[in-house]
Amino acid sequence: MNKLINYRILGISLLAVSLLVPVYVNSVHAQKVSINGAGATFPFPLIDTWRTEYQKVNPDVNLNYASIGSGGGIKQFTEKTVDFGASDAPLSETEFQKAGSAVHIPETLGSVVLAYNIPEVTTPLKLTGPVIADIFLGKITKWDDPKIKELNPDVTLPSENIVTVHRSDGSGTTYVFTDYLSKVSPEWNQTVGKGKSVQWPVGIGAPGNEGVAASIQGTPNTIGYVELAYALTTQMNFAAVQNQEGNFITPSVNSTMAAVSAETSTLPSGSESWSNVTITDPPGPDSYPISSFSYLLLYKDLSTNPTIDEQKAKAITEFVEWAVTDGQQFAESLGYVPLPQSVVDVNEATLKSLTFNGNPILTN
Amino acid sequence: MIKDNRTKDYKSIIQERVAKNSFKRKVFNNFMTVLLFVFVIIAIIPLASILFEVFKNGVGALSFEFLFSPPGAFGSGEGGIGPAIQGTLIVVGLASLIGAPVGVLAGVYLSEYSSSSRSFAYFLRLFNDVLTGIPSIVIGITGYIALVLTLGSFSIMAGAFVLSIIMIPIIARVSEETLKLVPNTLREAAYGLGLPKWKVVWHIVIKGSKSGISTGIVLAVSRVAGETAPLIMTILGTSLFFSGFNSPVDALPLRIWRLASQPYPEAHEQGWGAALVLILLILALSVALRMFAQKRSTFKSTT
């Protein structure tokens, strides 16, 4: 009987702890504003850094970002269950209509690199778009295929099978990569197409960037695509890719910057549709061809979402303004590309146009 | 004495013949014994390896900060799993608040009231077994459709609801079995004293098999505490502490899953640390379960 009583005490105390802790936490944070966002996994490391860094700037604002994927971000944003959404792909024309008054805020840039593991090869490989497409279509199956040899005359390539690695979960990285392949290879465009999850003809699917990278590192003769951020931190080998002007460009923060500068002159204003914006395969001699914006999605009039009050609207706008200006300093160390000034200017104008019940939010 | 000698004689004769006829059989017998022993070893190696790896890789991550603070910036290896521990406690606690009474009462029906409607009891038992067998991810989809989509947000309530569906059939089954162990003489004695049925059931049958029922509840709790798939679709996961019953919350299995798919060794170490915390939590429950089970068996033997 004594034991039973002990269990009861244990159970009651566990229950009490689980109920009291939230009460305590709530009372501590009572004065704080919580901003809820959801969406793309691609910028998650950066947004997660902003979460902790912005705490230092403005301790009264709690940022909560769930990386559920771009599709989920758009869905939650449209259904108004979040305060902001995030997506690696701009809203398509139909999505833009459905969402009502949405604005796009490009908050960072990233590149997708082709990482490989061929033990015999130490010098960086050179690849062209069509060759990459053929590899991922399963048409080029050996590393010493004449098409690869032709591009890398100085490299001795092994006569081994190529193992391709792709993402198994739906992902913005996949969208950017397949968007590029669709532009450079008509056959890819015809048979596979672009999307956050596509029907891969060959290869291994691994969950997340980590899964892809681990699969590449763990097995010889593999090739796969990961974010530049990750390739840099794990020191993987990655290929130089030929751009529109025929130059082979090694992915880096600078070559991504070159890509975006080549395209920014054509950016629409924040409240227009961005469905045609893409910076893959850009012009310019130094542009790396597989790069992309990542977007924050905000309501043009924040009172559209009934759960946003005036105080929260102000907090959201101020946070985003901080993110696209001061927040950019954290991008480079994580392998993201800081926004060029021209894009920041577009963003500033967009943020100034945001309203709450028709009144502008940023007054200064 | 004589008798003993004779059995010995028979025994030795038989043994001799058996030995003569079947040296092969004996070898085969020994071979099978060894083979079965090898099977046992094969089964134990993974357990040993899992426990070893979890402790080896996870123990370094444990600290006060790790247990009580929210996750730090992505890949920094700072912060901890405080929200995940809190979230697991809240979601599993709420799920038990729904699942335990419903499960126990359904068990009471099967054990005490089923004689009034045999076909209903048959269906209840069948559906209960079917419910036990439904994969948790399918139940997760149900929770997403029934609660997340209708309420408009990922929430603690959806997670607790989904876990309670997994708990109910386990608790109902174990409750039914333990209630049936209560000897009928006890019931009859209570009826003889003029007690109405509900008092007999409540004061004699249920209270008499409290430890058995608790076993079922602990079993169910330790099962759902490790569920991952249905939680992805209902509570989503977050980096914040509890902030309301209709907002997302974190849970240990979810946090392990997220940490494991981050590209940094620091995150993996935290993932192992979270796995260690989860294993300790569930092992503690299992040990408690065994204590209850022993209690139950003493009850069984005294009656």
Place this chain on the structure above:
Amino acid sequence: MPPKDSKITHAELVKKLDLQSRKSFIGDKFFKGLVIGASVYTLCMVALVFFALADGSVPIFMKEGINFVIGTDWNAVEGRESFGALPYIIGTLVSSTIAMAIAVPISIGIAIFITEMMKNKLGTILSFIVELLAAVPSIIYGLWGLFVFRFWIRDYIEEPLHNTLGDFSLFAQAPFGLDVFTAGIILAIMIIPIITAVSREVIKAIPHSQKEAAYALGATRWEMIKTAILPSSKTGLMGATFLGLGRAIGETMLVTLVIGNAIGLAAIPTSLFSQSQTLSSIIANEFNEASNDLHLSALIGLGLVLFVITIFINVAAIYIISKVSKSYSNLRE
């Protein structure tokens, strides 16, 4: 014996008893209502699962019809949507078959070992350890599988098999460690404790007289097991096997981490070391990212297919077990 000075008249006594019984009648009604309510709630949960899945998968069945079950294409790209579940049904069956081929003999062997050969303390400890394995959450199996075990399998099992028997198509593909074979083995490790626990109970239930009869006829211990234990527990062991199969088919996170996650036609395994995909793993992979309504409906449709398969298996298991023993129930988990 009623006290002599009792002043309660007969009529009063009847009234009082009537009142009391009416009270208990109300109490009884209320409690019975509560108990039946809980039972109906349980039934409703099964109905809810079924209707949620059926309702959610209407759009995909409207579009694809029977093709959804027998098609091999899986394309979520806007404008060319096409969804067929067959590769994942096959992937599910293949990985579960591998798991069962490994787990069933080992589990039944362990059950026999513990009940017949280790009747001492060590046997108790062993069964405790095996039960502990059952309590380890599958996500931890997955973590261990991804970071530790897949390298063992690749280096010590798959590479040697591929190098020596690579001429057979079964072992032809270059092994990678993330494939249907690895998934099958880790699934086996996960379900061994479940099958063992039920089998142990089934074997325990065999009357001693049977075993003694076999020994009396001069059987060795193995012959006793073969002639006395296995035949009379056959159906019970079948039931245990089915329960394990149900768990293997529904397992999600563990499989997602190690099976290689191929898509569409590529997910149909052509060798033991092929990448594949199961019904539950593709749901977990794509569910949160599916922004397109048809894609979401297709994933819910996969859930419905999975639901139907597991119900079929569980009903078969329940039927077989109910024929043999009723003592399995505590051990189902």
